[in-house]
Amino acid sequence: MADTSTDNSSAAGIDLSQFYQVFFEEAGENLENMEQLLLELDITAADDEEMNAIFRCAHSIKGGAATFGFSDVAELTHQMETLLDKLRRHELVPTPPMVDVLLQSGDALKAMLGRHQGNGGEQVDTSELLTNIRAMVAGEAPPVAPVAHVPAPRVEAPVAQAAPVAAVPAGAAPTSGKRTVELRVGPLTDMSLADNLVELFKEIADLGTISALPDDPSLAGYRRFKVDTASNESDMLDLFTFHVAREQVTFLPFGQAVAAPVVAEPVAAPEKGYGFFDDAPGAPSANHVATPVVAAEAAQPKPVAPAAKPAAPKVDKPAAALEASTIRVSVEKVDQLINLVGELVITQAMLAQNSRGLDPVVYQQLVTGLTDLDRNTRDLQEAVMSIRMIPMSTVFSRFPRMLRDLANKLGKKVELVTQGEATELDKGLVEKITDPLTHLVRNSCDHGVEMPADRLAKGKPEVGTITLAASHQGGSIVIEVRDDGRGLNREKLLSKAREKGIDAPDSMTDAEVWSLIFAPGFSTADQVTDVSGRGVGMDVVKKNIASLGGTVEIDSAEGYGMRVSVRLPLTLAIMDGMSVGVGEEVYILPLSSVVESFQVSEEMVKTIGGSGRVVEVRDEYMPVVELEKVFQVPRFDYEHTSGIMVVVEAESGRVAMLVDELLGQQQVVVKNLETNYRKVNDVSGATIMGDGRVALILDVGSLVRRSRH
């Protein structure tokens, strides 16, 4: 198997590597899915449906891994599958250690897949995991309901998933000892494939003996064999998969085929088979009846097997429906689409601008057409942008697991509540917000939530609650991380700040005190000992969020918990901007940072120390930033003086920007300057205006910082 994938120029001529990416994506999704299902699993009352879903995840990964020759992945998933199979058959009772082992295996698989994807990383050692799983499979827990387990018939494939120990009656030693079984292979499109199995038995003497049984007319597309063997059935399956898919192989107790789901009537007596012993291999089956017939039969298990507990035939339906309604598209393509639409918007704006002077009476049709174009481009832009939007649940889904592990490690009891998972956010933002959020949640669990005993002593419920909530507010998305832990301690923060040499007068408001934890290096030194040591890297969190155009706020009540609110723009690709004119040039200010603007006269501006200029706005003195000087705008009319101030706010500072005129507000498509050029000071990006010219977007945060130095 492994050879086919490494030797890409093999005779088959199919380069499997082109499908790797699809496999990695699917495997990743399956792993996430499995993890989520495992976490939601109520082990005291495990639902069949859930167990089947988990099993399916492991099974799909295994199938793909085997096909592409990732044998380590296939091996581990195979063991997981064996365990899961026993669980879903109720042969084993799920226990917390099992869930733990399965979760750990999931992690190991992620690491392995990462390695195969070329992300580097250490070789993953799975021997311990494998041993653990095997031990569990071997059964520390006794089998439940030993009589009532017959493989569940599944709608989509008659014998699919019939796992190794499937049809062997409980009680009989299922996987060892010399015995005779009926091996059924199918449905096959090429009947001669099954002959390879006969070859296999010839090559491996230990395997036992195989002999063909006559084809059963009711089983079109199937081949039957009688096998005398002492080998474990899952071992045999592993060998068989070199030739036929695992799903196509079924083991039945010899002569007891009645219990099999696909059989409509008892199979011919075994003695009949002996006569065909030698001439059968290679003889093609005469019964090439279409497989759907068999599938249909399988869908309605005949009552000949009264012990059979028919499984719900709905198992795969929801998943299938979901798959059909979505398509997988690379982000690159979506971005290309967004770029093109951005172009269209610019062209449309240009047309609109140029047509303004036209007489609507004379050019009625043209004007109407342009109005339609305007509306359609806007709708199109909105629709295209929505492709990039993905629900917050993709971010939130990683936290239950993380918290579970963290709480276990810290010996705390924490429950995670998520709200507003359906809130959508730009994909680019989602990727970048994950780390800061992880940090905040970790902090809440580590420093916020108290130990169970402490909580009880304070009259709080033993289990702490951490809430992750996302919601839309205006043009932004607000993500809150709340906990009902101990909250921040004002005194401790103040004294710590003074220790660090930060100027912290007692008169500071609570909000100001809380924001001290964003100071660089705050409490990194002795965070373990300190109650309110939440400052671990909080400055980094704040910086990352600010770089996304977002803000962070903290609320806290000592003893009752705290809340960190992160406010982000909905998308990075489009922004509401205010265009301002300075000299002959146009600059864009992010509208979200504009507080107000006003006409200013010479007298209102005062100087400090001869050079620093301030302006008084509503009893507050603000530093003045003259865009003209910052950007060295050339002047041709020397008489002119800028007369408009725009107050902008960023990083909890305000400055007044001196500009010549306000030109208007518009949505702008944000373009990167670094793609072809480099980072420019005080500029966060560029956009293309209606007339096709480039305008620079100001980095308000950097301008505010500039005013401080």
Added chain:
Amino acid sequence: MGMMEKLDVQADLAREYLTFRLGDEEYGIDILKVQEIRGYENPTRIANAPHFLKGVVNLRGTIVPIVDLRMRFGCSSAEYNAFTVSIILHIGQRTIGVVVDSVSDVMEIPPEAIRHAPEMSSAVDADYLRGLAQVGERMVILLDIESMLMSQDMGLID
């Protein structure tokens, strides 16, 4: 090994060069680096950039920096008239425009026609010269435009 030989063979083949004028001088650059030639349009100025960086323009939705080669090479005058053109170059993953007085020709110059440029001090570092080519009466200065634009002192990259 096989790869190396192949490259050598390629280097021996005559290459096509796009030639253009800067003042009285004629320069040539590898035609494969040229994406397109456009009329000069006023770029958006970037503050605190080197004087030869005229600014950035919108090239069908992409923001492209524009370098005036005449200012870079210290030409006596750098006028913008109807003949002034921007050559849009594709260099590595980047798109960069250069302003020249006029584009003259595309010519094939065999390697044996290329002479080494003498060591001398000029506005153009000898490292960025591929050589000098005699084409009829004219001398064409062959520029290694890629290494020149990507060099640190151009300040086009971080």
